[in-house]
Amino acid sequence: MELAYLLFQVAVALLAIATYYTHRRLTYFKRQGVPHDAPHLLRGNMEGFNSTRTIQEIMQDYYNKYRNSKVPFVGFYFFQKPCAFIMDLDLVKHILIKDFSNFSDKGLYYNEKDDPISAHLFNLDGPQWRLLRNKLTSTFTSGKMKFMYPTVVSVANEFMAVMHEKVKMSNVLEIRELVARFTVDVIGTCAFGIQCNSLRDEKAEFLHFGKRSLVEKRHGPLLFSLMFSYPKLARRLRLVKTAPHIQKFYQRIVNETVALREKEHIRRNDFMDLLIDMKNQKEMTLENGDVVKGLTMDEVLAQAFVFFIAGFETSSSTMGYALYELAKHPHIQDKVRAEVEEVLENHGQKLTYESTKDLKYLNMVIDETLRLYTIVPHLDRMAHKRFVVPGHPNFVIEAGQSIVIPSSAIHHDPSIYPEPYEFRPERFSPEESANRPSIAWLPFGDGPRNCIGLRFGRMQACIGLALLIKNFKFSTCSKTPNPLVYDPRSVALSVPEGINLQVEAF
Structure with a gap:
């Protein structure tokens, strides 16, 4: 009886502590005097997440x-995590560039022991992030891009052959699925030396698991919110974010690839070779003198996973949305086609690394697509030290404070981009671009922690779109969705029903 009473007292005490701690968290911005919406106990300000709203x-x-509140940031509760929701572009520049050393970490959940695939470059902080970033940056130099260019063109030519076959069978195609198959084959070939065969095999594993990894998680919204709100506690509880069947697939692929390359002494001078080299080094010294151990197989797995997912999803989504807009705006499509034909004529009817730079209007189309359809909605950062916002002494970002930069919302701010829901590539002409802050365009982030693969992503999107527009005419039809309906379960901006367009071959 005494034991039961003692356990009851302990339970009441723990509940009281948890209630007090939660109350303190959910009243943080009220005590700071920072504008904010009153949070829901569990959802915070994330009403509709994973159900009705992206x-x-x-x-x-x-x-x-x-x-129009004229404040540098407002309070936002990402579930139970209080975040400084940045409203001012000058402050965005301080966080991403000027004061990057104070905001280099993200503070996101990862668990290298129980969920090794989550400990990848996008999530990592501290010395391990700096090591990986420094080492992997060499994968995306101009020389490496030029080296991989013919491979991307080769996959793109196979894509055109498949497209011609599809058009003969039907002039209405689900284009989002087809461009995803193209980018899966590009990433598989360039990064891992693997022939994924997604273009020909509709049941290809790489595409199947790539799509599932964006919407399927190990746990539901409640535990997901706990991992995001209390990442340290979630690690102690050994929570796992990745669905087990997804983790097993990528473990098998990466283990087989590494084993084959090491056994047969295969070198392709690609992303996987870099990871294998880092695995085989016992210790590595950073630029600041920190010494860290070489990568484990689990760490190789995590970096391979995020490179594949990021490379295939962002580029294929961008291509799909670009084709959707070009189909709705035939005069823009005609202008792109004329440019592609002129550039090809000037370069012997071949796409080369140098010729891509001449596709200036097509690159403006890609920039505008990335603005209008921002695949990743926000950037996460965390303050190392207390930071008083310049020009706003009453607004302080405390040490350990989480930060959200709403890049997608910034891209749709009419004071920065007039008529923000209109598709107008001319926004990114040199003249118009010079009239707004460069920090106002953030699909890849900015500063030292921007997207490491942005040049590769742009390259494959540019090659794919150039050849598609040269070979085919895209237009809307009765099956074309208008407006697009997005999947609230996906971490990226995704259309679950796809994008049907009418396609005619030239």
Whole structure:
């Protein structure tokens, strides 16, 4: 009886402590005097997450509410995590560039022991992030891009052959699926030396698991919110974010690839070779003198996973949305086609690394697509030290404070981009670009922690779109969705029903 009473007292005490701690968290911005919306006990300000609203929509509504408040940031509760929701572009520049040393970490959940695939470059902080970033940057130099260019063109030519076959069978195609198959084959070939055969095999494993990894998680919204709100506690509880069947697939692929290359002494001078070299080094010294151990197989797995997912999803989504807009705006499509034909004529009817730079209008189309359809809705950062916002002494970002930069909402701010929901590539002409801050365009982030593979992503999107527009005419039809409906379960901006377009071969 005494034991039961003692356990009851302990339970009451723990509940009281948890209640007090939660109350302190959910009243943080009220005590700071920072504008904010009152949070829900569990969802915070994430009402509709994973059910009725995408993260883009949640953040756009919040940004619009406070857009004219003239404050550098407002309070936002990402579930139970209080975040400084940045409203001022000057402050964005301080966080991403000027004061990067104070905001280099993200503070996101990863668990290298129980969920090794989560400990990848996008999530990592501290010395391990700096090591990987420094080492992997060499994969994306101009020389490496030029080396991989013919391979991407080769996959793109196979893509054109498949497209011609598809058009003969039907002039209405689900284009989002087809461009995803193209980018899967590009990433598989260039990064891992693997022939994924997604273009020919509709049941290809790489495409199947790539799509599932964006929407399927180990746990539901409640535990997901706990991992995001309390990452240290989630690690102690040994929570796992990745669905087991997804982790097993990528473990098998990476282990087989590494084993084959090491046994047969195969070198392709690609992303996987770099990871294998880092695995076989016992110790590595960073630029600041820190010494860290070489990569484990689990760490190789995590970096391979994120490179594949990021490379295939962002580029294929961008291509799909670009074709959707070009189909709705035939005069823009005609202008792109004329440019592609002129550039090819000037370069012997071949796409080369140098010729891509001459596709200036097509690159403006890609930039505008990335603005209008921002695949990743926000950037995460965390402060190392207390930071007083310049020009706003009453606004302080405390040490350990999480930060959200709502890049998608910034891209739809009419004071920065007039008529923001209109598709107008001319926004990114040199003249118009010079009239707004460069920090106002953030699909790849900015500063030392921007997207490491942005040049590769742009390259494969540019090659794919150039050849598609040269060979085919795209237009809307009765099956074309208008407006697009997005999947609230996906971490990226995704259309679950796809994008049907009418396609005619030239």
